[in-house]
Amino acid sequence: MTDKPSRTERRSEALTKEQIVEAAVDILDTQGEAALTFRTLAARLATGSGAIYWHVSNKDHLLAAAADHVMARALAGVTGDDGGPQGAIRAIALAVFDAFDAHSWVGARLSLAPDQSAMLRFFEAIGSQLQRLGVAAAARFDAWSALVNYILGVAAQNADNARRHHGEADRETLLAAMAARWQQLDPEGYPFLREVAAHLPGHDDREQFLAGIDLILAGITAAVRE
Amino acid sequence: MTDKPSRTERRSEALTKEQIVEAAVDILDTQGEAALTFRTLAARLATGSGAIYWHVSNKDHLLAAAADHVMARALAGVTGDDGGPQGAIRAIALAVFDAFDAHSWVGARLSLAPDQSAMLRFFEAIGSQLQRLGVAAAARFDAWSALVNYILGVAAQNADNARRHHGEADRETLLAAMAARWQQLDPEGYPFLREVAAHLPGHDDREQFLAGIDLILAGITAAVRE
């Protein structure tokens, strides 16, 4: 503990799973999913590629642990509930959205049915706000499922989209090009898309994500009032 | 066209992109995503692995084309609209859910911003029902986005979940195990999950997906009535 790493480049402390996961998150964030290999990770940690297998059973588990790590950090940053249960749900939803957006590889790696502790805390956080909101016990399971699935599914979708088009001109240029294509569709077959195309440029994905949350909340509270 | 493939095992007709895509879909469905390689695909098509690159630029495009193929087939199977606009939206949503469930690799491969024709038809189908429903033009973009994103995101999530636990005992056993774990959580930290755990076994993912659709629709129509 007190000896400095003097003799060679060999670590004096044993490798830990946390060190491995943090290094993996950093590579994923800065260089993308394709750049994370056991060889680059081992080089970064100054060890052999096989050493990583002592702490992590395989690449899938490594990615799951990395995703849980990011999710935990995101939830830790959610501020106190000033806006009542609905405000709290919005704050949690946005924290997940922003975390998936900043770490575009996370969405594809979080399992819905995990023992990962961050996911359990997320599940509980949404559910407890529904209790505060006064949702009847019989309706709570479906309301909770809709919110949790919407948040994870749509945030993942959004991040995946950003990842796919990364480095392909900027967002506004892509939206403008998409709008132009939609406006050239057959007027018989695609009246709606031709109309909605005009709203594509300049829209805010984050606000639209939140608008969906609000629609679900409106559906939930409409039932509460009856 | 009329000559039978007589002389050798060499194809007499040229390979087409559609043949390649259909073979890929079949391998993905029956053997899983890991089994689809250019080598197995070439062997199945009695050609060399490089020949596929003449018709398809790379593996990502092949998977995108395969996903679009499945999506097109799913939408073609949606029955006429007897239940009004809300019934039509439910029917489309279920068709997507069932297609993703039956082809668990599809969800991860469908891009939200595609030129893929099936996706455009899906987008239009949802939007046109919102027009029929009388949603005001100003609210239509967000309502459409919430539905489309919920459907794609949650269906993909559900399929991914099934894929991940494929072959790991049956669904009910897994749900029972998950419920047992949730019931053993700390009562201080996880009151909601301890309560909701009881609903896990025996619940129907497809019905719960639909309940979420209904909550969004309730939110949309609540706004329409104002």
Place this chain on the structure above:
DNA sequence: ACCTGAACACCGTTCAAGT
């Protein structure tokens, strides 16, 4: 207990050469 790194059994993709 923990680490090393060569070896194994694969991949996607390219490309000179064929028809």
Place this chain on the structure above:
DNA sequence: ACCTGAACACCGTTCAAGT
């Protein structure tokens, strides 16, 4: 125009051997 299949530059994972 379309196909062949060897070759290239990688992977994840294993495991005998080390400390």
